[in-house]
Amino acid sequence: MQLPLFEYHRPASLDEALATLGTAGSSLAVLGGGTDLLINLKLRLERPRALLSVRELPELAGVSVDAAGTLRIGAGERLTDLATHPLLVARYPGLAQAIRAVGSRHVRNMATLGGNLCLPTRCWYTNQSEGWRGSQLPCWKTEGQVCHVIKTASNCRAIHSADSVPALIALDARLLLRSSQGERELPLADFYRDDGIENNVLAPGELVIAVLVPPARLRSVFVKAAARTGLDYGYATLAGALGGSNRAPKSLLLVAGSVGTMPMVLHQSARIILADGLTEASIEAAADAARDDLGEVTNLFTPPGYKKRLVRGLVRRVLNELRRQKLPAAD
Numbered sequence: 001m002q003l004p005l006f007e008y009h010r011p012a013s014l015d016e017a018l019a020t021l022g023t024a025g026s027s028l029a030v031l032g033g034g035t036d037l038l039i040n041l042k043l044r045l046e047r048p049r050a051l052l053s054v055r056e057l058p059e060l061a062g063v064s065v066d067a068a069g070t071l072r073i074g075a076g077e078r079l080t081d082l083a084t085h086p087l088l089v090a091r092y093p094g095l096a097q098a099i100r101a102v103g104s105r106h107v108r109n110m111a112t113l114g115g116n117l118c119l120p121t122r123c124w125y126t127n128q129s130e131g132w133r134g135s136q137l138p139c140w141k142t143e144g145q146v147c148h149v150i151k152t153a154s155n156c157r158a159i160h161s162a163d164s165v166p167a168l169i170a171l172d173a174r175l176l177l178r179s180s181q182g183e184r185e186l187p188l189a190d191f192y193r194d195d196g197i198e199n200n201v202l203a204p205g206e207l208v209i210a211v212l213v214p215p216a217r218l219r220s221v222f223v224k225a226a227a228r229t230g231l232d233y234g235y236a237t238l239a240g241a242l243g244g245s246n247r248a249p250k251s252l253l254l255v256a257g258s259v260g261t262m263p264m265v266l267h268q269s270a271r272i273i274l275a276d277g278l279t280e281a282s283i284e285a286a287a288d289a290a291r292d293d294l295g296e297v298t299n300l301f302t303p304p305g306y307k308k309r310l311v312r313g314l315v316r317r318v319l320n321e322l323r324r325q326k327l328p329a330a331d
């Protein structure tokens with residue numbers, strides 16, 4: 001498959017990038033590492049007239065901690081560098097595990113964090129060649145009015161499967177966005193929408209600049225169930241971040257990925273642990289509760305019953321690993 005022709009912009013500064021983005025509108029696509037976008041261009045899933053490369057912008061670079069202890073990771077950072085970054089490995093092990101779980105080493109060598117955060121949803125009816133898609137009736141994502149996966153669905157149910165996202169939501173991360181109109185910050189959890197087409201709230205002309213992780217000493221874990229580790233998207237993933245002790249946990253966020261059109265926070269499972277502490281019995285109860293937390297899940301890639309059983313097992317695994325993990329050392 002060949003790439004279509006496109007103009008290529010490589011701005012030298014963020015201001016130049018935002019000015020170009022502000023005037024070009026939807027005919028221009030933002031390019032991070034291109035590991036997803038370029039494939040979508042080959043599949044003719046997207047047809048931008050021009051690409052704007054942002055991964056070398058200095059304003060999108062760097063991993064730092066400010067005086068208040070907030071971690072800032074630039075959106076242009078390469079996943080390979082983040083997966084082995086000493087600060088992430090020591091203080092945010094769940095995030096480092098999640099980043100290491102993205103694709104293969106070759107993919108991570110090119111891919112950026114910003115691209116992972118903005119990864120479009122996937123579906124086996126749309127992530128195919130143009131010819132293959134042409135042999136099917138169109139669906140919500142290809143200008144039809146039906147979902148081939150869930151016939152009764154009133155919108156696109158393609159799956160969100162960006163591995164860094166559940167790990168960052170579990171850490172209560174915030175997103176820094178900027179356009180030529182100014183800057184805004186929002187919780188990463190609020191960035192995603194339950195719609196396989198418009199699956200985030202990035203406004204036209206806006207760029208993801210950085211992720212901000214608030215200061216907290218948390219234990220954190222990420223696990224992924226996939227057909228082949230080291231390459232495939234997950235059938236289901238689960239991230240957890242826990243504050244406090246096993247006996248008296250103070251905070252817990254459990255976030256499932258690759259099971260629906262957006263990441264899902266498992267509130268009931270977390271409530272059980274926060275009330276009873278991390279014991280064998282509470283872990284079993286929390287794993288059982290995940291089923292209700294998930295609600296309706298898609299039958300895309302695996303049957304929904306299987307996905308729910310998988311998440312139940314992942315909850316058990318994450319909680320047991322959190323229980324064993326030592327709290328990261330204080331500064």
Ligand SMILES: Cc1cc2nc3c(=O)[nH]c(=O)nc-3n(C[C@H](O)[C@H](O)[C@H](O)COP(=O)(O)OP(=O)(O)OC[C@H]3O[C@@H](n4cnc5c(N)ncnc54)[C@H](O)[C@@H]3O)c2cc1C
Nearest residue numbers: 032033034035036037103111112114115116118162163208
């Ligand atoms: C073989 C293979 C296996 C893969 N496996 C996985 C996997 O297991 N888990 C997983 O999560 N992903 C996987 N991917 C998908 C992809 O490689 C990663 O999600 C990667 O992190 C995307 O980053 P990128 O920089 O290459 O994004 P790009 O392809 O450059 O961009 C992706 C999207 O993000 C937008 N974008 C990029 N940067 C910004 C920014 N700063 N601001 C606003 N929008 C932006 C682009 O416009 C585009 O819509 C896989 C890909 C391949 C080819």
